Amino acid sequence: MNQHHPDSLTLMEFSAGNMTEPHALCIRLHLDQCSQCRSRVDMLDSLGAVMMEQQPQVSVSGSMFGTILDRIDNDPVEPEPLQHGRPLNPLQKLLGEDLTKLPWKRQLCDASVLDISDHFPDQTEQVVLQKLTAGGRAPAHTHRGQETTIVLQGAFSDNKGVFKQWDFVVLDEQDVHKPVALQGDDCITLSILSAPVKLTGMFTRLLNPFIR
Amino acid sequence: MITQKNQTHTAIRSAIKERPVSTLDQKPARAEGRKDPWSQLLEKVGKNQDREAYHSLFQHFGPQIKYYAMANGLASHAEELVQEVFVSIWRKSSLYDWRKAAASTWIFTIARNQRIDMLRKMKRTSAEMTIETEDLWQIPGDNENEPVTSLHRLMSERRIRESLSHLPEEQTTVIAKVYMENKSHQMVANELNIPLGTVKSRVRLALNKLKVILQDQNV
Numbered sequence: 472m473n474q475h476h477p478d479s480l481t482l483m484e485f486s487a488g489n490m491t492e493p494h495a496l497c498i499r500l501h502l503d504q505c506s507q508c509r510s511r512v513d514m515l516d517s518l519g520a521v522m523m524e525q526q527p528q529v530s531v532s533g534s535m536f537g538t539i540l541d542r543i544d545n546d547p548v549e550p551e552p553l554q555h556g557r558p559l560n561p562l563q564k565l566l567g568e569d570l571t572k573l574p575w576k577r578q579l580c581d582a583s584v585l586d587i588s589d590h591f592p593d594q595t596e597q598v599v600l601q602k603l604t605a606g607g608r609a610p611a612h613t614h615r616g617q618e619t620t621i622v623l624q625g626a627f628s629d630n631k632g633v634f635k636q637w638d639f640v641v642l643d644e645q646d647v648h649k650p651v652a653l654q655g656d657d658c659i660t661l662s663i664l665s666a667p668v669k670l671t672g673m674f675t676r677l678l679n680p681f682i683r
Numbered sequence: 684m685i686t687q688k689n690q691t692h693t694a695i696r697s698a699i700k701e702r703p704v705s706t707l708d709q710k711p712a713r714a715e716g717r718k719d720p721w722s723q724l725l726e727k728v729g730k731n732q733d734r735e736a737y738h739s740l741f742q743h744f745g746p747q748i749k750y751y752a753m754a755n756g757l758a759s760h761a762e763e764l765v766q767e768v769f770v771s772i773w774r775k776s777s778l779y780d781w782r783k784a785a786a787s788t789w790i791f792t793i794a795r796n797q798r799i800d801m802l803r804k805m806k807r808t809s810a811e812m813t814i815e816t817e818d819l820w821q822i823p824g825d826n827e828n829e830p831v832t833s834l835h836r837l838m839s840e841r842r843i844r845e846s847l848s849h850l851p852e853e854q855t856t857v858i859a860k861v862y863m864e865n866k867s868h869q870m871v872a873n874e875l876n877i878p879l880g881t882v883k884s885r886v887r888l889a890l891n892k893l894k895v896i897l898q899d900q901n902v
């Protein structure tokens with residue numbers, strides 16, 4: 472059972488379909504594992520349905536239903552391809568099943584990053600995977616914009632609490648964030664940065680994994 | 684509800700004929716207890732490829748989806764979206780399970796996904812989409828042991844419809860902009876010229892009354 476969930480307003484923007492693809496990906500990965508949030512999104516989808524029903528209605532052209540029937544007659548339903556084994560989540564479909572085998576770039580002794588922004592060509596946000604070795608610590612940093620993070624593997628703790636696999640957390644400018652990976656497993660997170668992070672300590676620009 | 688529509692809709696509204704919003708009670712009788720009439724029709728489409736039932740769904744939901752498309756930035760592709768949604772309804776109808784979602788909710792999610800998909804394809808020129816639209820936006824389904832029972836879910840749609848009518852207009856206006864005009868809370872705040880915090884608190888108040896908020900940390 473997860474402790475850290477997206478708030479209802481974020482889920483509402485998901486339900487309405489009003490968020491960028493990387494953000495939707497984070498929510499989707501959380502929903503995969505969190506039945507509580509799934510049922511909240513179900514309710515929000517019902518809210519969307521009721522909103523839609525209460526708007527004005529626009530009549531559709533008389534010939535459209537015929538066109539639709541032609542389409543379904545000429546393009547019959549194909550059976551869904553059979554799934555072998557456990558289905559991959561959307562991130563695994565994108566990057567491969569084993570995230571530890573990715574071409575990680577080591578930044579500090581404990582920390583590695585992989586920028587996957589190129590997979591989201593329409594977005595201005597930076598999308599990165601971060602990996603902290605078990606028990607390792609990342610440099611303290613703040614955020615100029617907002618950072619949305621979901622834990623994909625392992626767990627980390629900072630001054631706000633312990634974040635386990637599939638936990639969801641949003642940090643903003645006020646948060647000084649000094650994550651430490653818990654012992655046992657490397658901690659891998661997916662983060663979306665609306666602006667690059669700023670190191671707070673004595674680290675130089677070179678050491679900052681996120682400033683290019 | 685129609686009289687409450689805000690000014691930004693006027694451009695669209697002037698181009699359309701408004702029709703009275705039909706209520707469910709006027710339509711097919713509420714036979715099988717908890718199952719609403721549209722869900723019964725959708726089930727017939729899924730089980731028997733019933734074209735009469737399909738046509739009834741088209742007549743009821745087609746005009747709603749067309750408005751949805753027009754309000755959501757697809758004004759010149761509105762009929763195209765209605766078509767895509769209905770073709771998709773036909774193809775997926777065998778997967779529809781009335782115990783998991785009311786037909787209107789199920790159809791809303793298809794309309795939303797098709798809207799997103801169409802906008803993505805229009806934006807994208809050459810490159811293929813890296814992640815399928817459904818992989819991002821479709822809630823992982825077919826989990827039989829959900830904590831919220833199916834009855835609970837169906838009740839929730841009925842309850843939302845009823846309690847929405849008791850919400851203050853300033854709250855429903857904000858929600859309508861998020862769902863119908865593809866606006867983030869920030870964009871709604873800018874448009875109404877009110878602080879983001881005010882928008883958020885209006886939404887939170889509404890979601891509290893609609894009992895969508897279960898256990899937010901920061902309410």
Ligand SMILES: [Zn+2]
Pocket residue numbers: 473475476477501505506507508509
């Ligand atoms: Zn959750």
